[in-house]
Amino acid sequence: MLHIITDSTSDITQVQAARxxxxxxxLHNLFGVEEYLDGVTISTEEFYQRLATAEDLPxxxxxxxxxxxxxxxxxxEEGSSAVVITISSRLSGTFQSACIAKDMCEYDEIYLVDSFTATLGLNSLVQYAKILRERGLSAKQIAEELEDKKQKVRVFALVDTLKYLKKGGRLSASAALAGTLLNIKPIIEVKDGVVEVAAKxxxxxxxxxxxxELVEEANGIDMEFPYCIGYTGDINLTQNFDVHSKEYLKKQDITKVAIGSTIGVHVGPGACGIGFFSN
Structure with a gap:
Protein backbone atom coordinates (compact mmCIF):
# COMPACT_ATOMS: atom_id res chain seq x y z
CA MET A 1 0.00 0.00 0.00
CA LEU A 2 1.14 3.54 -0.76
CA HIS A 3 0.04 6.33 1.58
CA ILE A 4 0.02 10.03 0.72
CA ILE A 5 0.46 12.15 3.85
CA THR A 6 0.19 15.93 4.03
CA ASP A 7 -0.62 18.56 6.65
CA SER A 8 -3.68 20.70 7.22
CA THR A 9 -2.18 23.73 5.46
CA SER A 10 -3.07 21.89 2.24
CA ASP A 11 -6.67 22.85 3.08
CA ILE A 12 -7.76 19.27 2.48
CA THR A 13 -10.48 18.47 5.00
CA GLN A 14 -10.54 15.28 7.03
CA VAL A 15 -13.73 14.25 5.21
CA GLN A 16 -12.08 14.75 1.83
CA ALA A 17 -8.96 12.93 3.03
CA ALA A 18 -11.01 9.88 4.02
CA ARG A 19 -12.80 9.92 0.66
CA LEU A 27 -1.30 21.92 12.70
CA HIS A 28 -2.25 23.54 16.02
CA ASN A 29 -4.23 26.79 16.22
CA LEU A 30 -3.90 28.86 19.38
CA PHE A 31 -6.37 31.54 20.40
CA GLY A 32 -4.63 32.78 23.53
CA VAL A 33 -4.41 29.76 25.83
CA GLU A 34 -7.03 27.81 23.88
CA GLU A 35 -5.49 25.27 21.52
CA TYR A 36 -7.24 23.53 18.62
CA LEU A 37 -6.28 20.97 16.02
CA ASP A 38 -6.68 22.59 12.63
CA GLY A 39 -9.59 20.97 10.78
CA VAL A 40 -10.19 18.45 13.58
CA THR A 41 -11.31 20.27 16.73
CA ILE A 42 -11.93 23.55 14.89
CA SER A 43 -13.38 23.81 11.39
CA THR A 44 -12.39 26.44 8.84
CA GLU A 45 -15.77 28.15 9.34
CA GLU A 46 -15.33 28.21 13.12
CA PHE A 47 -11.81 29.59 12.71
CA TYR A 48 -13.05 32.64 10.78
CA GLN A 49 -15.86 33.19 13.27
CA ARG A 50 -13.30 33.24 16.09
CA LEU A 51 -10.92 35.40 14.03
CA ALA A 52 -13.60 38.07 13.49
CA THR A 53 -13.97 38.66 17.25
CA ALA A 54 -10.40 38.02 18.43
CA GLU A 55 -8.56 41.02 19.90
CA ASP A 56 -5.20 39.44 19.10
CA LEU A 57 -4.44 37.33 16.07
CA PRO A 58 -4.26 33.60 16.76
CA GLU A 77 4.22 -2.36 10.54
CA GLU A 78 2.24 -2.80 7.30
CA GLY A 79 5.33 -2.90 5.12
CA SER A 80 3.77 -0.10 3.08
CA SER A 81 5.33 3.11 1.77
CA ALA A 82 4.47 6.80 2.10
CA VAL A 83 5.03 10.11 0.37
CA VAL A 84 4.89 13.01 2.83
CA ILE A 85 4.25 16.47 1.35
CA THR A 86 4.40 19.40 3.79
CA ILE A 87 4.06 23.16 3.84
CA SER A 88 7.21 25.09 2.93
CA SER A 89 9.96 24.74 5.52
CA ARG A 90 10.40 28.52 5.25
CA LEU A 91 6.89 29.06 6.61
CA SER A 92 6.64 26.36 9.28
CA GLY A 93 8.62 23.77 11.20
CA THR A 94 6.27 21.03 9.97
CA PHE A 95 8.79 19.57 7.51
CA GLN A 96 11.41 19.43 10.27
CA SER A 97 8.97 17.53 12.51
CA ALA A 98 8.43 15.02 9.71
CA CYS A 99 12.21 14.63 9.27
CA ILE A 100 12.67 13.95 12.97
CA ALA A 101 9.83 11.42 12.91
CA LYS A 102 11.42 9.57 9.98
CA ASP A 103 14.71 9.35 11.88
CA MET A 104 12.84 8.01 14.91
CA CYS A 105 10.97 5.46 12.78
CA GLU A 106 14.10 4.16 11.04
CA TYR A 107 12.18 3.07 7.95
CA ASP A 108 13.44 3.74 4.43
CA GLU A 109 10.07 3.65 2.65
CA ILE A 110 9.08 7.11 3.92
CA TYR A 111 9.79 9.81 1.32
CA LEU A 112 9.63 13.46 2.41
CA VAL A 113 8.92 16.40 0.11
CA ASP A 114 9.29 20.01 1.23
CA SER A 115 6.69 21.59 -1.07
CA PHE A 116 8.11 25.13 -0.82
CA THR A 117 4.51 26.30 -1.09
CA ALA A 118 1.32 26.37 0.97
CA THR A 119 -2.48 26.34 0.84
CA LEU A 120 -3.73 26.20 -2.80
CA GLY A 121 -0.25 25.33 -4.12
CA LEU A 122 0.19 22.50 -1.63
CA ASN A 123 -3.33 21.31 -2.41
CA SER A 124 -2.49 21.13 -6.13
CA LEU A 125 0.75 19.27 -5.40
CA VAL A 126 -1.06 16.68 -3.27
CA GLN A 127 -3.68 16.19 -5.98
CA TYR A 128 -0.88 15.59 -8.47
CA ALA A 129 0.66 13.01 -6.13
CA LYS A 130 -2.72 11.26 -6.02
CA ILE A 131 -2.81 11.13 -9.85
CA LEU A 132 0.71 9.64 -9.91
CA ARG A 133 -0.33 7.01 -7.37
CA GLU A 134 -3.29 6.09 -9.57
CA ARG A 135 -0.85 5.68 -12.49
CA GLY A 136 1.03 3.07 -10.47
CA LEU A 137 4.21 4.98 -9.64
CA SER A 138 6.13 3.95 -6.52
CA ALA A 139 6.53 6.26 -3.51
CA LYS A 140 10.13 6.95 -4.52
CA GLN A 141 9.10 7.81 -8.09
CA ILE A 142 6.30 10.09 -6.89
CA ALA A 143 8.63 11.94 -4.52
CA GLU A 144 11.18 12.41 -7.32
CA GLU A 145 8.50 13.72 -9.69
CA LEU A 146 7.17 16.15 -7.07
CA GLU A 147 10.69 17.43 -6.39
CA ASP A 148 11.09 18.02 -10.11
CA LYS A 149 7.75 19.76 -10.64
CA LYS A 150 7.28 21.73 -7.40
CA GLN A 151 9.18 24.73 -8.78
CA LYS A 152 6.33 25.20 -11.26
CA VAL A 153 3.69 25.60 -8.53
CA ARG A 154 2.40 29.17 -8.11
CA VAL A 155 -0.15 30.79 -5.81
CA PHE A 156 -1.71 34.25 -6.18
CA ALA A 157 -4.40 35.65 -3.89
CA LEU A 158 -6.02 39.06 -3.51
CA VAL A 159 -6.66 40.55 -0.08
CA ASP A 160 -10.01 42.29 0.44
CA THR A 161 -9.25 43.95 3.79
CA LEU A 162 -6.01 45.38 5.20
CA LYS A 163 -7.19 44.88 8.79
CA TYR A 164 -5.42 41.60 9.39
CA LEU A 165 -2.16 42.56 7.68
CA LYS A 166 -2.08 45.53 10.05
CA LYS A 167 -2.95 43.44 13.13
CA GLY A 168 -0.22 40.97 12.23
CA GLY A 169 2.40 43.72 11.94
CA ARG A 170 2.91 43.20 8.20
CA LEU A 171 1.49 46.66 7.46
CA SER A 172 1.83 49.86 9.48
CA ALA A 173 -1.28 51.60 10.79
CA SER A 174 -0.68 54.62 8.52
CA ALA A 175 -0.16 52.43 5.45
CA ALA A 176 -3.28 50.45 6.27
CA LEU A 177 -5.33 53.64 6.66
CA ALA A 178 -4.03 55.09 3.41
CA GLY A 179 -4.61 51.82 1.59
CA THR A 180 -8.16 51.59 2.91
CA LEU A 181 -8.97 55.16 1.87
CA LEU A 182 -7.56 54.53 -1.61
CA ASN A 183 -9.34 51.14 -1.83
CA ILE A 184 -6.01 49.36 -2.36
CA LYS A 185 -6.17 45.57 -2.68
CA PRO A 186 -2.80 43.83 -2.21
CA ILE A 187 -2.15 40.63 -4.13
CA ILE A 188 0.07 38.13 -2.37
CA GLU A 189 1.97 35.16 -3.73
CA VAL A 190 3.88 32.23 -2.34
CA LYS A 191 7.31 32.53 -3.92
CA ASP A 192 10.54 30.71 -3.06
CA GLY A 193 8.79 29.19 -0.08
CA VAL A 194 7.64 32.45 1.53
CA VAL A 195 4.63 34.78 1.29
CA GLU A 196 5.27 38.09 -0.49
CA VAL A 197 3.25 40.98 -1.88
CA ALA A 198 3.24 40.51 -5.65
CA ALA A 199 1.26 43.60 -6.65
CA LYS A 200 -1.34 46.14 -5.57
CA GLU A 213 -2.39 39.19 -15.36
CA LEU A 214 0.06 37.76 -12.83
CA VAL A 215 -0.99 34.25 -13.86
CA GLU A 216 -0.15 35.17 -17.46
CA GLU A 217 3.20 36.67 -16.40
CA ALA A 218 3.96 33.34 -14.71
CA ASN A 219 3.61 31.68 -18.16
CA GLY A 220 -0.03 30.74 -17.62
CA ILE A 221 -1.59 27.57 -16.26
CA ASP A 222 -0.48 24.14 -17.40
CA MET A 223 -3.86 22.48 -17.81
CA GLU A 224 -2.29 19.02 -17.69
CA PHE A 225 -1.86 19.43 -13.93
CA PRO A 226 -4.35 20.01 -11.08
CA TYR A 227 -5.29 23.59 -10.19
CA CYS A 228 -7.87 25.19 -7.92
CA ILE A 229 -9.32 28.47 -6.74
CA GLY A 230 -9.74 29.25 -3.06
CA TYR A 231 -11.48 31.64 -0.72
CA THR A 232 -11.37 32.70 2.92
CA GLY A 233 -14.54 32.94 5.00
CA ASP A 234 -17.85 33.05 3.15
CA ILE A 235 -17.72 31.51 -0.34
CA ASN A 236 -20.50 33.89 -1.45
CA LEU A 237 -18.10 36.83 -1.06
CA THR A 238 -15.99 35.53 -3.94
CA GLN A 239 -18.65 34.86 -6.57
CA ASN A 240 -17.30 37.61 -8.82
CA PHE A 241 -13.82 36.12 -8.72
CA ASP A 242 -15.34 32.73 -9.44
CA VAL A 243 -17.06 34.14 -12.54
CA HIS A 244 -13.92 35.98 -13.64
CA SER A 245 -11.72 32.91 -13.30
CA LYS A 246 -14.20 30.75 -15.19
CA GLU A 247 -14.10 33.22 -18.09
CA TYR A 248 -10.31 33.00 -18.09
CA LEU A 249 -10.09 29.24 -17.62
CA LYS A 250 -12.98 28.39 -19.94
CA LYS A 251 -14.01 25.64 -17.55
CA GLN A 252 -17.12 25.19 -15.41
CA ASP A 253 -16.02 22.57 -12.87
CA ILE A 254 -13.15 24.41 -11.19
CA THR A 255 -12.20 22.92 -7.82
CA LYS A 256 -13.00 25.32 -4.97
CA VAL A 257 -11.01 25.18 -1.75
CA ALA A 258 -11.77 26.85 1.58
CA ILE A 259 -8.44 28.44 2.54
CA GLY A 260 -7.65 27.67 6.16
CA SER A 261 -5.82 29.34 9.00
CA THR A 262 -2.24 29.39 7.69
CA ILE A 263 -2.89 32.12 5.13
CA GLY A 264 -6.30 33.14 6.46
CA VAL A 265 -4.93 34.57 9.70
CA HIS A 266 -2.95 37.15 7.69
CA VAL A 267 -5.54 38.06 5.04
CA GLY A 268 -8.84 37.64 6.88
CA PRO A 269 -12.17 36.83 5.22
CA GLY A 270 -13.02 37.88 1.67
CA ALA A 271 -9.69 36.89 0.12
CA CYS A 272 -9.59 34.68 -2.94
CA GLY A 273 -6.92 33.23 -5.15
CA ILE A 274 -5.66 30.51 -7.42
CA GLY A 275 -3.06 27.75 -7.15
CA PHE A 276 -1.62 26.05 -10.24
CA PHE A 277 1.36 24.59 -12.09
CA SER A 278 2.78 27.11 -14.54
CA ASN A 279 3.65 26.30 -18.15
Whole structure:
Protein backbone atom coordinates (compact mmCIF):
# COMPACT_ATOMS: atom_id res chain seq x y z
CA MET A 1 0.00 0.00 0.00
CA LEU A 2 1.14 3.54 -0.76
CA HIS A 3 0.04 6.33 1.58
CA ILE A 4 0.02 10.03 0.72
CA ILE A 5 0.46 12.15 3.85
CA THR A 6 0.19 15.93 4.03
CA ASP A 7 -0.62 18.56 6.65
CA SER A 8 -3.68 20.70 7.22
CA THR A 9 -2.18 23.73 5.46
CA SER A 10 -3.07 21.89 2.24
CA ASP A 11 -6.67 22.85 3.08
CA ILE A 12 -7.76 19.27 2.48
CA THR A 13 -10.48 18.47 5.00
CA GLN A 14 -10.54 15.28 7.03
CA VAL A 15 -13.73 14.25 5.21
CA GLN A 16 -12.08 14.75 1.83
CA ALA A 17 -8.96 12.93 3.03
CA ALA A 18 -11.01 9.88 4.02
CA ARG A 19 -12.80 9.92 0.66
CA UNK A 20 -9.58 10.24 -1.37
CA UNK A 21 -7.39 7.93 0.74
CA UNK A 22 -5.15 10.70 2.03
CA UNK A 23 -3.77 11.36 5.51
CA UNK A 24 -3.84 14.94 6.83
CA UNK A 25 -1.78 15.76 9.93
CA UNK A 26 -3.24 18.88 11.61
CA LEU A 27 -1.30 21.92 12.70
CA HIS A 28 -2.25 23.54 16.02
CA ASN A 29 -4.23 26.79 16.22
CA LEU A 30 -3.90 28.86 19.38
CA PHE A 31 -6.37 31.54 20.40
CA GLY A 32 -4.63 32.78 23.53
CA VAL A 33 -4.41 29.76 25.83
CA GLU A 34 -7.03 27.81 23.88
CA GLU A 35 -5.49 25.27 21.52
CA TYR A 36 -7.24 23.53 18.62
CA LEU A 37 -6.28 20.97 16.02
CA ASP A 38 -6.68 22.59 12.63
CA GLY A 39 -9.59 20.97 10.78
CA VAL A 40 -10.19 18.45 13.58
CA THR A 41 -11.31 20.27 16.73
CA ILE A 42 -11.93 23.55 14.89
CA SER A 43 -13.38 23.81 11.39
CA THR A 44 -12.39 26.44 8.84
CA GLU A 45 -15.77 28.15 9.34
CA GLU A 46 -15.33 28.21 13.12
CA PHE A 47 -11.81 29.59 12.71
CA TYR A 48 -13.05 32.64 10.78
CA GLN A 49 -15.86 33.19 13.27
CA ARG A 50 -13.30 33.24 16.09
CA LEU A 51 -10.92 35.40 14.03
CA ALA A 52 -13.60 38.07 13.49
CA THR A 53 -13.97 38.66 17.25
CA ALA A 54 -10.40 38.02 18.43
CA GLU A 55 -8.56 41.02 19.90
CA ASP A 56 -5.20 39.44 19.10
CA LEU A 57 -4.44 37.33 16.07
CA PRO A 58 -4.26 33.60 16.76
CA UNK A 59 -1.02 31.77 16.18
CA UNK A 60 -0.22 28.33 14.82
CA UNK A 61 2.39 25.72 15.61
CA UNK A 62 3.63 22.71 13.71
CA UNK A 63 2.65 19.14 14.54
CA UNK A 64 5.05 17.35 16.84
CA UNK A 65 7.30 14.61 15.43
CA UNK A 66 5.19 12.12 17.39
CA UNK A 67 2.11 13.08 15.38
CA UNK A 68 3.88 12.07 12.19
CA UNK A 69 5.53 9.07 13.86
CA UNK A 70 2.13 7.46 14.53
CA UNK A 71 1.52 7.23 10.78
CA UNK A 72 5.11 6.30 9.94
CA UNK A 73 5.10 3.42 12.41
CA UNK A 74 1.88 2.13 10.89
CA UNK A 75 3.55 2.13 7.47
CA UNK A 76 6.49 0.22 8.91
CA GLU A 77 4.22 -2.36 10.54
CA GLU A 78 2.24 -2.80 7.30
CA GLY A 79 5.33 -2.90 5.12
CA SER A 80 3.77 -0.10 3.08
CA SER A 81 5.33 3.11 1.77
CA ALA A 82 4.47 6.80 2.10
CA VAL A 83 5.03 10.11 0.37
CA VAL A 84 4.89 13.01 2.83
CA ILE A 85 4.25 16.47 1.35
CA THR A 86 4.40 19.40 3.79
CA ILE A 87 4.06 23.16 3.84
CA SER A 88 7.21 25.09 2.93
CA SER A 89 9.96 24.74 5.52
CA ARG A 90 10.40 28.52 5.25
CA LEU A 91 6.89 29.06 6.61
CA SER A 92 6.64 26.36 9.28
CA GLY A 93 8.62 23.77 11.20
CA THR A 94 6.27 21.03 9.97
CA PHE A 95 8.79 19.57 7.51
CA GLN A 96 11.41 19.43 10.27
CA SER A 97 8.97 17.53 12.51
CA ALA A 98 8.43 15.02 9.71
CA CYS A 99 12.21 14.63 9.27
CA ILE A 100 12.67 13.95 12.97
CA ALA A 101 9.83 11.42 12.91
CA LYS A 102 11.42 9.57 9.98
CA ASP A 103 14.71 9.35 11.88
CA MET A 104 12.84 8.01 14.91
CA CYS A 105 10.97 5.46 12.78
CA GLU A 106 14.10 4.16 11.04
CA TYR A 107 12.18 3.07 7.95
CA ASP A 108 13.44 3.74 4.43
CA GLU A 109 10.07 3.65 2.65
CA ILE A 110 9.08 7.11 3.92
CA TYR A 111 9.79 9.81 1.32
CA LEU A 112 9.63 13.46 2.41
CA VAL A 113 8.92 16.40 0.11
CA ASP A 114 9.29 20.01 1.23
CA SER A 115 6.69 21.59 -1.07
CA PHE A 116 8.11 25.13 -0.82
CA THR A 117 4.51 26.30 -1.09
CA ALA A 118 1.32 26.37 0.97
CA THR A 119 -2.48 26.34 0.84
CA LEU A 120 -3.73 26.20 -2.80
CA GLY A 121 -0.25 25.33 -4.12
CA LEU A 122 0.19 22.50 -1.63
CA ASN A 123 -3.33 21.31 -2.41
CA SER A 124 -2.49 21.13 -6.13
CA LEU A 125 0.75 19.27 -5.40
CA VAL A 126 -1.06 16.68 -3.27
CA GLN A 127 -3.68 16.19 -5.98
CA TYR A 128 -0.88 15.59 -8.47
CA ALA A 129 0.66 13.01 -6.13
CA LYS A 130 -2.72 11.26 -6.02
CA ILE A 131 -2.81 11.13 -9.85
CA LEU A 132 0.71 9.64 -9.91
CA ARG A 133 -0.33 7.01 -7.37
CA GLU A 134 -3.29 6.09 -9.57
CA ARG A 135 -0.85 5.68 -12.49
CA GLY A 136 1.03 3.07 -10.47
CA LEU A 137 4.21 4.98 -9.64
CA SER A 138 6.13 3.95 -6.52
CA ALA A 139 6.53 6.26 -3.51
CA LYS A 140 10.13 6.95 -4.52
CA GLN A 141 9.10 7.81 -8.09
CA ILE A 142 6.30 10.09 -6.89
CA ALA A 143 8.63 11.94 -4.52
CA GLU A 144 11.18 12.41 -7.32
CA GLU A 145 8.50 13.72 -9.69
CA LEU A 146 7.17 16.15 -7.07
CA GLU A 147 10.69 17.43 -6.39
CA ASP A 148 11.09 18.02 -10.11
CA LYS A 149 7.75 19.76 -10.64
CA LYS A 150 7.28 21.73 -7.40
CA GLN A 151 9.18 24.73 -8.78
CA LYS A 152 6.33 25.20 -11.26
CA VAL A 153 3.69 25.60 -8.53
CA ARG A 154 2.40 29.17 -8.11
CA VAL A 155 -0.15 30.79 -5.81
CA PHE A 156 -1.71 34.25 -6.18
CA ALA A 157 -4.40 35.65 -3.89
CA LEU A 158 -6.02 39.06 -3.51
CA VAL A 159 -6.66 40.55 -0.08
CA ASP A 160 -10.01 42.29 0.44
CA THR A 161 -9.25 43.95 3.79
CA LEU A 162 -6.01 45.38 5.20
CA LYS A 163 -7.19 44.88 8.79
CA TYR A 164 -5.42 41.60 9.39
CA LEU A 165 -2.16 42.56 7.68
CA LYS A 166 -2.08 45.53 10.05
CA LYS A 167 -2.95 43.44 13.13
CA GLY A 168 -0.22 40.97 12.23
CA GLY A 169 2.40 43.72 11.94
CA ARG A 170 2.91 43.20 8.20
CA LEU A 171 1.49 46.66 7.46
CA SER A 172 1.83 49.86 9.48
CA ALA A 173 -1.28 51.60 10.79
CA SER A 174 -0.68 54.62 8.52
CA ALA A 175 -0.16 52.43 5.45
CA ALA A 176 -3.28 50.45 6.27
CA LEU A 177 -5.33 53.64 6.66
CA ALA A 178 -4.03 55.09 3.41
CA GLY A 179 -4.61 51.82 1.59
CA THR A 180 -8.16 51.59 2.91
CA LEU A 181 -8.97 55.16 1.87
CA LEU A 182 -7.56 54.53 -1.61
CA ASN A 183 -9.34 51.14 -1.83
CA ILE A 184 -6.01 49.36 -2.36
CA LYS A 185 -6.17 45.57 -2.68
CA PRO A 186 -2.80 43.83 -2.21
CA ILE A 187 -2.15 40.63 -4.13
CA ILE A 188 0.07 38.13 -2.37
CA GLU A 189 1.97 35.16 -3.73
CA VAL A 190 3.88 32.23 -2.34
CA LYS A 191 7.31 32.53 -3.92
CA ASP A 192 10.54 30.71 -3.06
CA GLY A 193 8.79 29.19 -0.08
CA VAL A 194 7.64 32.45 1.53
CA VAL A 195 4.63 34.78 1.29
CA GLU A 196 5.27 38.09 -0.49
CA VAL A 197 3.25 40.98 -1.88
CA ALA A 198 3.24 40.51 -5.65
CA ALA A 199 1.26 43.60 -6.65
CA LYS A 200 -1.34 46.14 -5.57
CA UNK A 201 -4.50 47.21 -7.34
CA UNK A 202 -7.24 49.82 -6.93
CA UNK A 203 -10.65 48.28 -6.26
CA UNK A 204 -11.82 44.71 -6.23
CA UNK A 205 -12.52 44.43 -9.97
CA UNK A 206 -9.03 45.72 -10.73
CA UNK A 207 -7.63 43.14 -8.33
CA UNK A 208 -9.46 40.30 -10.09
CA UNK A 209 -7.93 41.42 -13.37
CA UNK A 210 -4.47 41.83 -11.84
CA UNK A 211 -4.47 38.30 -10.45
CA UNK A 212 -5.09 36.92 -13.92
CA GLU A 213 -2.39 39.19 -15.36
CA LEU A 214 0.06 37.76 -12.83
CA VAL A 215 -0.99 34.25 -13.86
CA GLU A 216 -0.15 35.17 -17.46
CA GLU A 217 3.20 36.67 -16.40
CA ALA A 218 3.96 33.34 -14.71
CA ASN A 219 3.61 31.68 -18.16
CA GLY A 220 -0.03 30.74 -17.62
CA ILE A 221 -1.59 27.57 -16.26
CA ASP A 222 -0.48 24.14 -17.40
CA MET A 223 -3.86 22.48 -17.81
CA GLU A 224 -2.29 19.02 -17.69
CA PHE A 225 -1.86 19.43 -13.93
CA PRO A 226 -4.35 20.01 -11.08
CA TYR A 227 -5.29 23.59 -10.19
CA CYS A 228 -7.87 25.19 -7.92
CA ILE A 229 -9.32 28.47 -6.74
CA GLY A 230 -9.74 29.25 -3.06
CA TYR A 231 -11.48 31.64 -0.72
CA THR A 232 -11.37 32.70 2.92
CA GLY A 233 -14.54 32.94 5.00
CA ASP A 234 -17.85 33.05 3.15
CA ILE A 235 -17.72 31.51 -0.34
CA ASN A 236 -20.50 33.89 -1.45
CA LEU A 237 -18.10 36.83 -1.06
CA THR A 238 -15.99 35.53 -3.94
CA GLN A 239 -18.65 34.86 -6.57
CA ASN A 240 -17.30 37.61 -8.82
CA PHE A 241 -13.82 36.12 -8.72
CA ASP A 242 -15.34 32.73 -9.44
CA VAL A 243 -17.06 34.14 -12.54
CA HIS A 244 -13.92 35.98 -13.64
CA SER A 245 -11.72 32.91 -13.30
CA LYS A 246 -14.20 30.75 -15.19
CA GLU A 247 -14.10 33.22 -18.09
CA TYR A 248 -10.31 33.00 -18.09
CA LEU A 249 -10.09 29.24 -17.62
CA LYS A 250 -12.98 28.39 -19.94
CA LYS A 251 -14.01 25.64 -17.55
CA GLN A 252 -17.12 25.19 -15.41
CA ASP A 253 -16.02 22.57 -12.87
CA ILE A 254 -13.15 24.41 -11.19
CA THR A 255 -12.20 22.92 -7.82
CA LYS A 256 -13.00 25.32 -4.97
CA VAL A 257 -11.01 25.18 -1.75
CA ALA A 258 -11.77 26.85 1.58
CA ILE A 259 -8.44 28.44 2.54
CA GLY A 260 -7.65 27.67 6.16
CA SER A 261 -5.82 29.34 9.00
CA THR A 262 -2.24 29.39 7.69
CA ILE A 263 -2.89 32.12 5.13
CA GLY A 264 -6.30 33.14 6.46
CA VAL A 265 -4.93 34.57 9.70
CA HIS A 266 -2.95 37.15 7.69
CA VAL A 267 -5.54 38.06 5.04
CA GLY A 268 -8.84 37.64 6.88
CA PRO A 269 -12.17 36.83 5.22
CA GLY A 270 -13.02 37.88 1.67
CA ALA A 271 -9.69 36.89 0.12
CA CYS A 272 -9.59 34.68 -2.94
CA GLY A 273 -6.92 33.23 -5.15
CA ILE A 274 -5.66 30.51 -7.42
CA GLY A 275 -3.06 27.75 -7.15
CA PHE A 276 -1.62 26.05 -10.24
CA PHE A 277 1.36 24.59 -12.09
CA SER A 278 2.78 27.11 -14.54
CA ASN A 279 3.65 26.30 -18.15
Missing amino acids: EDLIVVP TSSQPSPEEFLTHFNRCK SRGIQGAYKKVM
